[in-house]
Amino acid sequence: MIVMKQNWETKRIMKIKKKAGHRHMTSFQIIILGFMGVILAGSLLLMLPWASRSGRWSSFSDTLFTATSAVCVTGLVVQDTATYWSGFGQAVILLLIQIGGIGLIALASIIFISLNKKISLKNRRMIQESYNLEQMSGLVTVVRKVVLCVFAAEGIGAVGYAFCFVPEFGLVKGLGQAVFTAVSAFCNAGIDLLGENSLADYVTNPLVNVTTMGLIIASGLGFNVWWDLGERIKLVFQKKLSPGRLFRTLRLQSKLVLTTTGILLLGGTICILLFEYKNPDTLGS
Secondary structure, three states, X not given: OHHHHHHHHXXXXXXXXXXXXXXXXXXXXXXXXXXXXXXXXXXXXXXXXXXXXXXXXXXXXXXXXXXXHHHOOOOOOOOOHHHHEXXXXXXXHHHHHHHHHHOHHHHHHHHHHHOOOOOOHHHHHHHHHHOOOXXXXXXXXXXXXXXXXXXXXXXXXXXXXXXXXXXXXXXXXXXXXXXXXXXXXXXXXXXOOOOOOHHHHHOOOHHHHHHHHHHHHHHHHOHHHHHHHHHHHHHHHOOOOOHHHXXXXXXXXXXXXXXXXXXXXXXXXXXXXXXXXXXXXXXXX
16 A cells, blocks of 8 residues: 555656646746847857958857847947958848847747748747737737838938948948948947947037937837827827827826936936036047
8 A cells, every 4th residue: 555655656746747847938038048049149150261351260259259249239349340250240240239139039920920920829928028018919010010110210220321331431331331330229239340440430420420329219219119109299290189298198108218318318418518528538629
């Protein structure tokens, strides 16, 4: 009797362990592993000889740092992007920046949508958690809107940059510079192909400065604020809402984001002006 009880207990424990071994990963685990996979793939691609201008293999530490910085849009590099990497390497970095900016889940979802594949309930939950959405309905439409908004904003930014870069670098290189800078600015990546001085050489160019600031601020506001503002502005044009009531009718999240952004921008501008106004190395001249 005791032996039978022990056997039953052993089987029960083995069954529990078996179930635990087949437990599905959570949405957050899949997102994290997905980003790790993209970073690793980018690192291996950047290691290839044709990714660098020298035609030599790059060290894994350099490529891992570069890929991580591009996907996580930190703006840090260990090799100058303009001079060290070849056209292929720069294209890989641009793709990693774009994946980090759009979001891996949204990108994977739009591929499924393009292939007429159904989005599973688990994938819908991941989209919801990735974009911090309140409800699960209409997520496919949300993903489409996200991708369209990203490419539209980056396209407008690229056109603005093209007016400055094409006359300076020529048609092909100028357009390449414009697209790369627009994607990097919108995704807040802080990486460019302009060399060690970056945008410092364009300090007196209003179009480059306004385009860069516009892309960074627009991206920082977030898609939910975009859509909320867009709906209210549409009502104003339809004369269903007075301009004076536009801000008051916004969602609480939009009000907080816009107010905080305005305070930080204005406060930061005033502080930098006060501290650097007489500094000959910055604003003094």
